[in-house]
Amino acid sequence: MPSKKSVAPTPALTAEQFKTSVVKHLRTTLGTYEEKASKQAWNKALAAAINEFVFEGVSRTRKTHANVGARAVHYLSLEFLMGRLMSNNLQNLGLYSVAEEALKSLGLEIADVLEEEPDMALGNGGLGRLAACFIDSMATLSIPAVGYGIHYEHGLFRQEFHKGRQVERPDQWREFGNPWEICRPESAQVIKLYGYVETVYEQGKLSKVWHPGRTIRAIPWDIPVVGYGGQNVNVLRLWESRADKFFDWDVFNSGGYVDAYSESVEAETISKVLYPNDETDAGKELRLIQQYFFSAASIADVMRRYKAANGEDLANFAKLNAMQLNDTHPAIAIPELMxxxxxxxxxAWDEAWAMTRETFSYTNHTLLPEALEKWSLKLIEKVLPRHMEIILEINSRFLTQEVETMWPGNNDIKRKLSIVEEGAEQMIRMGNLSVIGSHTVNGVAQIHSDLVKKDLFPEFDALWPNKFVNVTNGITPRRWMKACNPRLSALIEQHIDTDWPRYLEKLTGLKPLADDQAFQDSFMAVKHENKVDFVKEIKTLTGVDVSADAIFDVQIKRLHEYKRQHLNLLHIMALYRRVLIDPNYDMHPRVFIFGAKAAPGYKIAKEIIFAINKVAEKINNDRRINDKIKVVFLPNYRVSLAEKLIPAADVSEQISLAGKEASGTGNMKLALNGAITIGTMDGANIEIAEEAGSDNVVIFGMEVDDVVALKNKGYHPADYYRSNEELKAVLDWLEGDFFTPGEPGLLAEVKRNLVESDPFMVLPDFESYCEAHQKIDALYRDKKAWAKAAILNTASLAKFNSDRSIQDYAQNIWHVKGVEAKS
Structure with missing residues (x-):
């Protein structure tokens, strides 16, 4: 890794020079002029001026890596939730202040110009955003690396609310082009699908020949990833699908004007949409094809670059290439490399298998069984016939050679560890394939990694005791404080070195100031100013008026039952009921802020969104409670909205059922920006509490052992419903028409889910959760104690820097070193 010299970026040119560059691009690249240009045109001109540095950095970095021949990392992920790139690129190049001054001299506010950039929403949530943070850190640490994914035409859907219900709309992030990407048609790959496998005997040797029924072209688009300081610029390579035979002239000329394009349309469907609905057989097939498409294209690309640098001899392939599977989505890459x-x-098989295992490592992101992918054996056999043969051969050799040696004659363990799950329909367990085909498997928080070994893969851990390791997740402080919270960044830089965004451990220098009244006042003034800004955002997005003097209580994450947004809802309803019963109920005013999207086919998740919106509508318009409670559900939650909200948050809701959240990264972003965590002992919450101090977070609820004990005892949610008068009252509210006047029962599905099944044990944690919120309320009223806790959270989060995560991967899994690009 690079030595700890100061890497705070310095401007490469003056504001006047930068202004000249922007205006030049406005005229010569965009074909317009200052008086006529729209904000969108200014945005593109600004991007073009920035790209003079960005693409020069790509060339410099590629040349350096080609000359050195160091081991490279290939990060395979179906999601990259990049958000907007302009502000981040400006910060990492040291040009933000220069650009701000240049635009101001042109009569423009940089914030207005930045707003014109659409989010690159090529991901669903934490996994995709983690991938984005990781490739930022790889570039910052000078690690030769390429991120590989899919160039989706439509990212995660744009969310709207219609009468309180989620409605999905297409996200056309490339509608007006993307200035950061460049197409590389010279590196296109041809991907095979369907067909049959022929067994050939030649000169006494057996070989297999796959005759595909269809071929598709994979076209790469490169998006530069600028490291902090701007010296190293890596690449995110995203694959777009196109027909191998683009257009049928004969069909067109005979009058089949639409049919002539049918092959093209069918091929382009592969990279059309992030996560197609896989409730249908066609949806499942498309999803599998997506996973194979980008995995195969990426391996072909890695092979092409290896041969260009090293010739046809593949003896050093595994030594020079590390491939990281980000979850099981790219697991099909294992049989593809074979x-x-x-x-x-x-x-020979044994030599190829040794190389494959030396190349791959696998990150597990979940303990939820439904999230460990399984594919129908028949489906894989149909789409990828040769791969099905290879998977079965991998499985046979693994069971007969490795499992049989460890547990001779134990068919129960063989059934559990087999890649093939027997049943009414044979299924291929992609999690088992990922573990068997990788040299290292990591969890993403210490408790998660322990549970992966103890509960998810205990036999694999017994078979390979050194294979399972932990790498706690992290976030990039460049985006998640320096770029998104400039006021706090400026305050911090008055007290510690300016290169803290690279060496986040320098934030510990703020700890002695946690009791300093002047610093507390300045810190909380920054928080208040951020809240004032977000009050306007709330009004614009929802029409709801809120006060910046209230506690901003924030839960932002994917809408899923295990994340328990409905526990938050029950507490809000309980507070509302208390105030209705006693108008003088003593509480500090609170604004509850939600941001979340539910998967289109996830019925109960969408019902929870509907319930929150209907409860919010009632509470926000009830004058009896004197604005003590406000509830807002922000539509279309995304990275750019998170960047505005997180600096304004007072309370960070991290309330998943213990043992279900692998890590979380929203908890890190919020705590780094001075929010107090209210959470369970789950995921990275545990490590945040360890780092920030247990007095500076508010922990509630069951721990993992308690959850297991209750399940083993026999959990009956109705018992909790009947035994807690307040809980029963708020759940009963959902069954009537109090929140849906004239339409009783519209919210009853949420009650039924909780009282009849409650799979994520909301009801047992309700009482403890309410008590934890009373602690939050009391702490907030003690201004000095709250300010100290908030400061200590910010000062203690160095461990959760994605740079540290990547250093762990580099040293303990990938065995790679940084190679700084030469000018």
Whole structure:
């Protein structure tokens, strides 16, 4: 890794020079002029001026890596939730203040120009945003790396609310082009699908030949990833699908004007939408094809670059290439690399398998069984016939050679560890394939990694005791404080070195100031100013008036039952009921802020959104409670909205059922920006409490062992419903028409879910959760104690820097070193 020299970026040119560059691009690249240009045109001109540095950095970095021949990392992820790039690129290049001054001299506010950029919403939530933070850190640490994914035409859907219900709309993030990307058609790959496998005997040797029924072209688009300081610029390579035979002239000329494009349309569907609905057989097939498409294209690309640098001899392939599977989505890459090595490069099976295992490592992101992917054996056999043969061979050798050696004659363990799950329909367990085909498997928080070994893969851990490790997740402080919270960043830089965004441990220098009254006042003044700004955002997005003097209580994450937004809802309803019963009920005014999208086919999640919106509508318009409670559900939650909200948050809701959240990264972003965590002992909450101090977070609810004990005892949610008068009252509210006048029962599905099944044990934690909120209320009223806790959260979060995460990967899993690009 680079030595700890100061890497705070310095401007490469003056504001006047930058202004000249922007105006030049406005005229020569955009074909317009200052008096006529729209904000969108200014945005593109600004991007073009920035790209003079960005693409020069790409060339410099590529040349350096090609000359050095160091081991490279290939990060395979179906999601990259990049958000907007302009502000981040400006910060990492040291040009933000220069650009701000240049635009001001042109009569423009940089914030207005930045707003014109659409989010690159090529991900669903934490996993995709983590991938984005990681590739930022790889560039910052000078690690030779390429991120690989899909160039979706439509990212995660744009969310709207219609009468309180979620409605999904297309997200057309590239509608007006993307100035940060460049197409590389010279690196296109041809991907095979369907067909059949022929067994060939030649000169006494057996070989397999896959005759595809269809081929598709994978076209790469490169998006530069600028490291902090701007010296190193890596690449995110996203694959777009196109027909191998683009257009049928004969069909067109005979009058089949639409049919002539049918192959093109069918091929382009692969990269059309992030996460197609896989409730149908066609949806499942498309999802599998997506995963294979980008995995195969990426491996072909890695192989192409290896041969260009090293020739046809693949002896050092595994030594020079590390491939990280971000969850099970790219697991099909394991049999694909085996296919390439055995069928195309003529390696013997054992040698190819050793190379494959040396190349791959796997990050597990979940303990939820439904999130560990399984594919129908028949579906894989149909779409990827050669891969099904390879998977079965991998499985057979694994069971007969490794499992049988460890547990001779134990068929129960063989059934559990087999890649093939037997049942009414044979299924392929992609989690088992990922573990078997990788040299290292990591969880993403210490408790999660422990549970992966103890509960999820205990036999695999017994078989390979050194395979499972922990790498706690992290976030990039460049985006998640320096760029999104400039007021706090400026305050911090008055007291510690300006290169803290690279060396986040320098934030510990703020700890002695946690009791300093002047610093507390300045810190809380920054928080209040951020809240004042967000009050306007809330009004614009929802029409609801809120006060910046209230506690901003924030839960922002994907809408899923295990994240328990409905526990938050029950507490809000309980508070509302208390105030209705006693108008003098003593509480500090609170604004509850939600941001979340539910998967289109996830019925109960969408019912929870509807319930929150209907409860909010009632509370926000009830004058009896004197604005003590406000509830807002922000539509279309995304990275750019999070960047505005997180600096304004007072309370960070991290309330998943213990043992269900692998790590979380929203908890890190909020705590880094001075929010107090209210949470369970789950995921990275545990480590945040350890780092910030247990007095500076508010923990509630069951721990993992308690959850297990209650399940083993036999959990009956109706018992909790009947035994707690307040809980029963608020749940009964959902069954009537109090929140849906004239339409009783519209919210009853949420009550039924909780009282009849409650799979994530909301009801047992309700009482403890309410008590925890009373602690939050009391702490907030003690201004000095709250300010100290908030400051200590900010000062203690160095561990959760994605740079530290990537250093752990680099040293303990990938065995790579940084190679700083030369000018």
């Amino acid at each position: 296919r390439v090595l055995v069928d195309e490069e003529n390696f």
